[in-house]
Amino acid sequence: MESFFNKYLNTVKHTETILYTGHVTAVKGLVIESNGPRSVIGEICTIKIPSRNKEVLAEVMGFEGNTVKLMPYSDTTGIEIGCEIIASGHILQVPVGKNLLGRVLDATGTPIDGKGSLDVTEYYPVLASPPDPITRLPINKRISTGVRCIDSLLTCGKGQRLGIFAGSGVGKSTLLSMIARNTNADINVIGLIGERNREVNDFIERDLGPEGMKRSVIVVATSDTPSICRLRAAYVTTAIAEYFRDQGKDVMLMMDNMTRFAHAQREIGLSTGEAPAQRGYPPSVFDLIPKLLERTGTNDKGSITAFYNVLVDGDDMDEPITDKVRGTLDGHIVLSRSLAQQRHYPAIDVLKSISRLARRVSGRETLKAVNKISRLVAIYEDNRDMISAGVYQKGANAEIDLSIDKHEAIEEFLCQEEDEHCSIDDTLQKLSALAEIEIPDEEYVEQPALGRKTVAQLVHEHKEENVTDANAKASGAFESNLPEQISAISDVADKL
């Protein structure tokens, strides 16, 4: 009987019976200032605009004395001094459930695809902490992206986080759409942040298609939406991926792009009174980036493999956002404008790109083949000018000769049509043939490095071996000296 009443008692206990309200006192650029309501940072409020008979959602971004600073999620035309603001009592939450698959949402988690409301009962907070580092599952399974260059020379693990870095128009979005179509992850969660309006439909209809959409959720905040939408869309995307990870799924999260996220926070920071620091970005930008990116990866149930596109301002790889994102992630894929100009797509500069976990998810022979091909690419690039000017004489250096002989085949291997899918088996077979190194069957599995010892184990074994050797030597030395020692002792005994 008691348990029957408990749920009602609980509901009553958690029901907010006081409505906290306030009134608009000023609108300064992107920020709405108000007298009240009583609220916390991140709380969602409703602004009533009676002249237009509409309500606008806004988020509390800061306080100054008794003034609350809010940022609206949509157009505030018609807003005036005195408009009522009602606090909701909660921060932004996103509806979650299996029904999200195939749907397109906006930055507040509301469907915008005209397919009706979402039939879900569960909600996830968009502002969450990263999983506990100690309970995270280890990354030891290879994920297939279907892109030959990545699956071979830049192998990624399930739960790894990588950035795709390039200037504008070099092929970031195209590469991301190839991964979305071809990956063997269970679910795609894709955040389109600050993209052009046209690109959204192109991505859904042309790039993903109905088959891809079936296992994808898309969150959209285009370039014309308020900065708070572009910022929160990244969080909503992450929260949805976290929900599926908690269901034990292997999720592929894709964000296009992180630079627009940083721009949104720059606009918000500056308009709420923060001082500009590096290249006009306020310090909060550099604080938010790792907090958001650390939420992906593995937890104790599943994994979120993440690809974050970064638009590199002026192709300068040292600009602050590029530097911050690159330093936070587990790898970077750099696209080169000169490769794109040569129509070498995907324009991945393999020498400047790195997957920090490739060794953990690749077999021994595969790694040998990868090293050989990477080395040949590096040698060819080092000598490109000499080779193309005809200065290099064949026969002068065996490795340069090999890099010239293999150059065309390597180019062919690294290039891939947008609509071409390459399975992991195909990739490894082609890699093996190219490097002329046999990759055994056991390296084609999802965890090819499973039995391999860790560095700590190897060091421990090495130490133990050294101790045993030293003991053996010491006891050997003692035994070999034994007759001399006995005669010395008997000499002393005789003298006594």
Ligand SMILES: Nc1ncnc2c1ncn2[C@@H]1O[C@H](COP(=O)(O)OP(=O)(O)OP(=O)(O)O)[C@@H](O)[C@H]1O
């Ligand atoms: N794999 C590919 N095959 C053929 N063409 C490609 C490929 N990748 C990119 N392109 C060409 O490059 C153009 C720009 O690509 P994309 O839109 O992906 O670049 P982006 O880096 O996302 O650009 P932005 O910074 O403007 O978002 C495409 O319109 C297409 O013509």
Ligand SMILES: [Mg+2]
């Ligand atoms: Mg793009």
